[in-house]
Amino acid sequence: xxxxxxxxxxxxxxxxxxxxxxxxxxxxxxxxxxxxxxxxxxxxxxxxxxxxxxxxxxxxxxxxxxxxxxxxxxxxxxxxxxxxxxxxxxxxxxxxxxxxxxxxxxxxxxxxxxxxxxxxxxxxxxxxxxxxxxxxxxxxxxxxxxxxxxxxxxxxxxxxxxxxxxxxxxxxxxxxxxxxxxxxxxxxxxxxxxxxxxxxxxxxxxxxxxxxxxxxxxxxxxxxxxxxxxxxxxxxxxxxxxxxxxxxxxxxxxxxxxxxxxxxxxxxxxxxxxxxxxxxxxxxxxxxxxxxxxxxxxxxxxxxxxxxxxxxxxxxxxxxxxxxxxxxxxxxxxxxxxxxxxxxxxxxxxxxxxxxxxxxxxxxxxxxxxxxxxxxxxxxxxxxxxxxxxxxxxxxxxxxxxxxxxxxxxxxxxxxxxxxxxxxxxxxxxxxxxxxxxxxxx
Amino acid sequence: xxxxxxxxxxxxxxxxxxxxxxxxxxxxxxxxxxxxxxxxxxxxxxxxxxxxxxxxxxxxxxxxxxxxxxxxxxxxxxxxxxxxxxxxxxxxxxxxxxxxxxxxxxxxxxxxxxxxxxxxxxxxxxxxxxxxxxxxxxxxxxxxxxxxxxxxxxxxxxxxxxxxxxxxxxxxxxxxxxxxxxxxxxxxxxxxxxxxxxxxxxxxxxxxxxxxxxxxxxxxxxxxxxxxxxxxxxxxxxxxxxxxxxxxxxxxxxxxxxxxxxxxxxxxxxxxxxxxxxxxxxxxxxxxxxxxxxxxxxxxxxxxxxxxxxxxxxxxxxxxxxxxxxxxxxxxxxxxxxxxxxxxxxxxxxxxxxxxxxxxxxxxxxxxxxx
Numbered sequence: 001x002x003x004x005x006x007x008x009x010x011x012x013x014x015x016x017x018x019x020x021x022x023x024x025x026x027x028x029x030x031x032x033x034x035x036x037x038x039x040x041x042x043x044x045x046x047x048x049x050x051x052x053x054x055x056x057x058x059x060x061x062x063x064x065x066x067x068x069x070x071x072x073x074x075x076x077x078x079x080x081x082x083x084x085x086x087x088x089x090x091x092x093x094x095x096x097x098x099x100x101x102x103x104x105x106x107x108x109x110x111x112x113x114x115x116x117x118x119x120x121x122x123x124x125x126x127x128x129x130x131x132x133x134x135x136x137x138x139x140x141x142x143x144x145x146x147x148x149x150x151x152x153x154x155x156x157x158x159x160x161x162x163x164x165x166x167x168x169x170x171x172x173x174x175x176x177x178x179x180x181x182x183x184x185x186x187x188x189x190x191x192x193x194x195x196x197x198x199x200x201x202x203x204x205x206x207x208x209x210x211x212x213x214x215x216x217x218x219x220x221x222x223x224x225x226x227x228x229x230x231x232x233x234x235x236x237x238x239x240x241x242x243x244x245x246x247x248x249x250x251x252x253x254x255x256x257x258x259x260x261x262x263x264x265x266x267x268x269x270x271x272x273x274x275x276x277x278x279x280x281x282x283x284x285x286x287x288x289x290x291x292x293x294x295x296x297x298x299x300x301x302x303x304x305x306x307x308x309x310x311x312x313x314x315x316x317x318x319x320x321x322x323x324x325x326x327x328x329x330x331x332x333x334x335x336x337x338x339x340x341x342x343x344x345x346x347x348x349x350x351x352x353x354x355x356x357x358x359x360x361x362x363x364x365x366x367x368x369x370x371x372x373x374x375x376x377x378x379x380x381x382x383x384x385x386x387x388x389x390x391x392x393x394x395x396x397x398x399x400x401x402x403x404x405x406x407x408x409x410x411x412x413x414x415x416x417x418x419x420x421x422x423x424x425x426x427x428x429x430x431x432x433x434x435x436x437x438x439x440x441x442x
Numbered sequence: 443x444x445x446x447x448x449x450x451x452x453x454x455x456x457x458x459x460x461x462x463x464x465x466x467x468x469x470x471x472x473x474x475x476x477x478x479x480x481x482x483x484x485x486x487x488x489x490x491x492x493x494x495x496x497x498x499x500x501x502x503x504x505x506x507x508x509x510x511x512x513x514x515x516x517x518x519x520x521x522x523x524x525x526x527x528x529x530x531x532x533x534x535x536x537x538x539x540x541x542x543x544x545x546x547x548x549x550x551x552x553x554x555x556x557x558x559x560x561x562x563x564x565x566x567x568x569x570x571x572x573x574x575x576x577x578x579x580x581x582x583x584x585x586x587x588x589x590x591x592x593x594x595x596x597x598x599x600x601x602x603x604x605x606x607x608x609x610x611x612x613x614x615x616x617x618x619x620x621x622x623x624x625x626x627x628x629x630x631x632x633x634x635x636x637x638x639x640x641x642x643x644x645x646x647x648x649x650x651x652x653x654x655x656x657x658x659x660x661x662x663x664x665x666x667x668x669x670x671x672x673x674x675x676x677x678x679x680x681x682x683x684x685x686x687x688x689x690x691x692x693x694x695x696x697x698x699x700x701x702x703x704x705x706x707x708x709x710x711x712x713x714x715x716x717x718x719x720x721x722x723x724x725x726x727x728x729x730x731x732x733x734x735x736x737x738x739x740x741x742x743x744x745x746x747x748x749x750x751x752x753x754x755x756x757x758x759x760x761x762x763x764x765x766x767x768x769x770x771x772x773x774x775x776x777x778x779x780x781x782x783x784x785x786x787x788x789x790x791x792x793x794x795x796x797x798x799x800x801x802x803x804x805x806x807x808x809x810x811x812x813x
Contacts, residue, residue: 091773095508095764132538135563135736136770143739143774151737153564155535155573158545159556165580169560172573179569357545380506385766388506389542393549396503 004438006297010222010267017254021233024242024250029068031061032119033112041188044121044141046241054241056181056197056335059190062125064239065103065137069413072102072113073284079113080105080285080415097133097384098414104140121145123187125180127152131386150183152176154346156355166350170343177339194335201338203244205329207237210251212309212321217258218301219318219371222267224258227278227300228290229268271297271440274432277368278303279378279394280387285416292425295439296432302371304364310345319370357390361397368403375404375435382418383411406431443656445649446633449641450682456641457489458527467529467554467589472516472544474639474706475534475561475728477578477721482643483593483601484585490639490702491516491525492678495794498522504546510764511793512676513539520551530555530588535563537733537767555588557581564736565726574726578718598717608643609707611650616704618657619696620752625660628672628695629685635703636682667692668811671754673745673775674761675768676702680795684760687800693808697752699745700760705729732767741771742778749784756785756811758804763792785811 035042039059046053046062054062073080080098083105088094090108092101112118124147126138135151142149153176155169181192211234217224233254237247260266271294278300282289290300311319332338349355368376376398381387391407398405408427411418432438449456457468467486471478478488493515496502500521501514519525531553533544548556559577562570582593612635618626634653638646670693677684681702685695698704711724728734735741749757757779761768772788779786787807791800 091776093766093769093772095766095769132733132766132770136767139736139739139770149737151564151567153562153567153570153736155560155562155570157535157560157577158533158541158548158558162580165560165577168573168576172562172569175569176567356548358549380508382508385506385508385538385542385764388508389538389545392504392506393546 003441006271006440007273008271010265010270010272012267012270013261015225015229015257017233017250017257018229020250020253021236024236024246025232025240027246028240028242029114032063033114033116035061035119041122042119044124045126045138053181053197055200055244056192056194057184057188057190058193058196059188060123060184062241063119063121066099066413067235067239069099069102070281070284072106073098073413073415074287075113077285077416079111081417083109084415084417095383097131097386098381098411099384100133100137101383101414104137104144107141107144121147123147123184124149125152125184126150127154131384133384133386148183148187150180152180156346156350158356161350166347169350170347173343173346174336174339177343178336181335192335197335198332198338200244201332201342202329203248204237205325205341207244207248207251208310209321209325210248210255211237212311212325213255214251214258215309216311216320217262220262221275221372222265222269222272223275223299223301224261224266224268226268226290227303228287230303231281231287267299269294269297269299272299273297274375274435274437275299275301275371275373277301277364277371277373277376279376279391280304280381281412282379283410283412283416283419286410286419286421286424289424289428292428293432296437297440298432298437300377302367302373308367308370313366313370317366317369319367357393358397360390361394364394365397365401365403368398375406375431377406377408377431379412380407380409381412382409383414387412404431404435443630443633443653446630446637446653449637450633450679453492453637453640454524454527457487460487460642461527468527469530469532469555470525470528472531472533472540473536473561474701475536475725475734476532476559477581477725479598479601479605479711479721480578480581480585480593480718481532482604483597484589485591485597486530486585486589487642489528491519491528491531492636492640492702493676493793494519494524494679497794501543501546504550505542508764509542510537510539510675510762510766512678512762512765513537513543515678515793516540517543517546520547525551528553530557532557532559534559534561536561536731537765539764539766557584561725561734563734565730565734566737571722571726575719575722578722582718595717598721599713602711602713602717602720604643604647606710607647608638608650609710611647611654612638612707614654615650615657616697619694621662622753623662623664623666624694624696625657625662627666627685627689628670628698629682629689632682632685632695632698632703635706636678639702639706666694668808669694669696669753669755671696671745671749671752671757672698672700672703672760673757673768674700674759674789675765676700677760677762677793677795678702680793681760683795684800687797688758688804691801691805691808692812693756693804695758696754697748699729699741699748701731704748705731732765732771735771739774742774745775746778746782749779749782754784756787756807758787758789758807760789760791763790 087105124142481488496518501517730741
């Protein structure tokens with residue numbers, strides 16, 4: 001069987017929400033470049049804040065390094081290489097996380113990949129997210145600009161789920177978040193708008209539910225959205241804190257479009273015949289990896305990184321939205337209520353024993369079933385172990401369960417320098433052939 | 443001095459014999475942020491899980507190649523059965539590498555009991571202190587359940603006293619190293635501190651007292667050569683090997699700031715009514731390692747203070763490949779050392795210690811300082 005032809009061809013259409021999403025992202029980054037004229041404080045980091053907090057402090061604009069670096073390495077091969085060289089020339093190791101090396105290198109070169117200078121940060125707000133690079137990047141950023149820094153420690157534990165322990169650690173986080181608000185008030189000299197924050201928090205929750213509804217549709221065959229496109233959307237309203245009202249409207253639009261596509265069997269990939277799950281973000285300089293897989297009729301329908309966005313497992317193994325997901329947050333009235341509600345996910349994460357690698361693997365197995373995946377591709381990121389600390393264990397577990405799994409090595413957000421695209425495509429060929437699949441020929 | 447060296451020649455013998463003799467439980471720990479006093483007060487023996495290079499690569503199945511050699515070496519020790527005498531394992535949140543080793547150990551190496559302490563990373567954060575205090579309560583409860591023994595205030599007081607004595611004695615040894623032409627070598631001091639992590643402190647204290655009395659009678663050496671400081675990643679047995687190598691080439695390691703060296707014993711528990719808070723505070727106040735220095739660069743200040751205090755001429759930054767936190771701290775530490783005209787050598791390696799290569803690098807470094 002040297003040649004395979006598609007047995008079935010689904011109808012496919014371009015995404016209608018695509019341009020609107022691009023526009024929102026553009027507006028967000030424009031705010032960064034015009035910050036000086038608009039007297040806006042640019043905050044480096046802020047990954048744990050949620051977009052609600054930005055509305056409470058409209059004079060601040062939060063820029064998270066990850067999506068910025070992802071765009072940077074996707075836009076150019078040479079610029080991230082220069083950034084990395086600048087960063088390493090300061091004595092930092094080649095094994096630094098690619099996001100951080102690209103972001104901090106761009107800062108050290110004082111050049112933005114969009115042209116012009118790298119916009120000065122006024123405040124640094126970091127959370128460690130259990131990743132060694134995140135906390136260290138805040139130190140570098142605040143020292144480089146000589147700016148105030150706020151640091152958040154997201155403590156967790158392995159072992160038996162223990163609500164009492166989880167509670168104590170969450171209370172610590174609540175206190176830190178409340179302190180952050182006061183810190184921002186002091187650093188900017190502006191008062192935090194509690195009412196706007198609470199309202200925006202609720203809006204954020206509604207947006208989260210919309211996002212979950214979109215993820216829910218990916219369980220459909222054919223998948224109405226592939227993860228490559230999903231990556232461009234899912235940070236909106238999260239790590240990319242685009243205008244909250246517009247973001248909610250966008251997600252409504254995406255949700256409606258995906259539901260319509262699912263009902264009408266409009267596929268992301270016309271030749272879908274193999275569904276796979278991805279691990280962490282792919283090498284941003286090689287997103288054509290997804291397009292390459294499409295040549296086999298393979299579509300990525302789920303990623304660890306995006307999770308299931310608040311969906312709950314059902315007795316039949318599928319994932320659906322919990323009952324009344326939005327109403328749960330309607331009684332929130334104060335700043336503290338909102339902060340606590342924001343951290344409820346973290347509490348559930350710990351209380352459910354999910355920091356344990358076995359918890360992670362079991363969850364992955366459930367997702368594979370729910371999203372009807374045929375195989376799993378787990379990247380091993382060469383730079384930074386925060387994104388790979390559980391990947392080998394997950395691989396072992398998949399193998400035990402007889403699920404086809406492929407590991408491949410990459411520096412996901414670094415420069416293309418260390419990446420051998422042909423070798424990777426060869427590996428994908430081998431993996432797909434092991435699944436009995438060949439490239440489709442019309 | 444030979445007794446400490448002998449203990450390290452077979453680092454598992456003591457714990458195995460202790461177990462046989464007392465019938466007690468042995469708790470292995472991966473990171474020195476584990477409050478050993480609590481384990482000791484519960485009647486168990488805390489033993490540091492020491493790393494040896496994973497020459498056969500048996501850890502690669504579980505830990506990707508970008509995990510540091512130390513974490514892979516620790517896991518390899520578990521996988522090859524070297525630590526099969528451990529009844530329990532414990533870890534305190536530190537770097538991702540060691541947390542990975544702990545995670546895989548939990549899953550693949552049989553053990554009776556396990557405990558993970560959520561050690562904060564930002565030790566300038568007052569709320570985290572409260573959270574850590576609650577973690578101590580959780581650990582105490584867990585240990586009581588595991589050992590079937592109530593941890594009384596008396597037991598805690600005794601444990602604190604034993605551990606504080608050990609720390610004070612080690613400080614005395616390190617004080618001797620501050621002098622010109624110190625009586626004790628870096629290798630000897632390192633063997634003392636490393637051996638203290640694998641045996642009952644009460645017994646080790648007796649050995650230390652005896653050694654200190656003998657050291658005070660020892661003649662000063664004529665010329666100990668260049669005075670060096672060692673920083674960076676823990677390499678356990680490798681650190682001892684490296685120290686001996688350096689000291690054979692016309693230099694003395696007069697001070698270190700390693701997690702298995704001075705950082706392990708530097709500060710005491712300051713007794714207070716709430717024993718658990720006193721213990722919490724001790725671990726909170728330890729000199730910062732690279733992982734726990736997230737905000738104000740206290741580590742840089744600490745290192746420079748020590749270098750001045752011990753009249754250090756050069757610093758060897760002994761760092762593993764993929765030791766993220768230590769790599770991240772390197773540039774600011776180099777900068778601070780340069781400002782004080784203290785020489786610096788970046789000794790990055792993969793944990794296997796190729797002696798010929800290391801020898802020529804260190805020799806050159808020592809020559810540069812001499813000139």
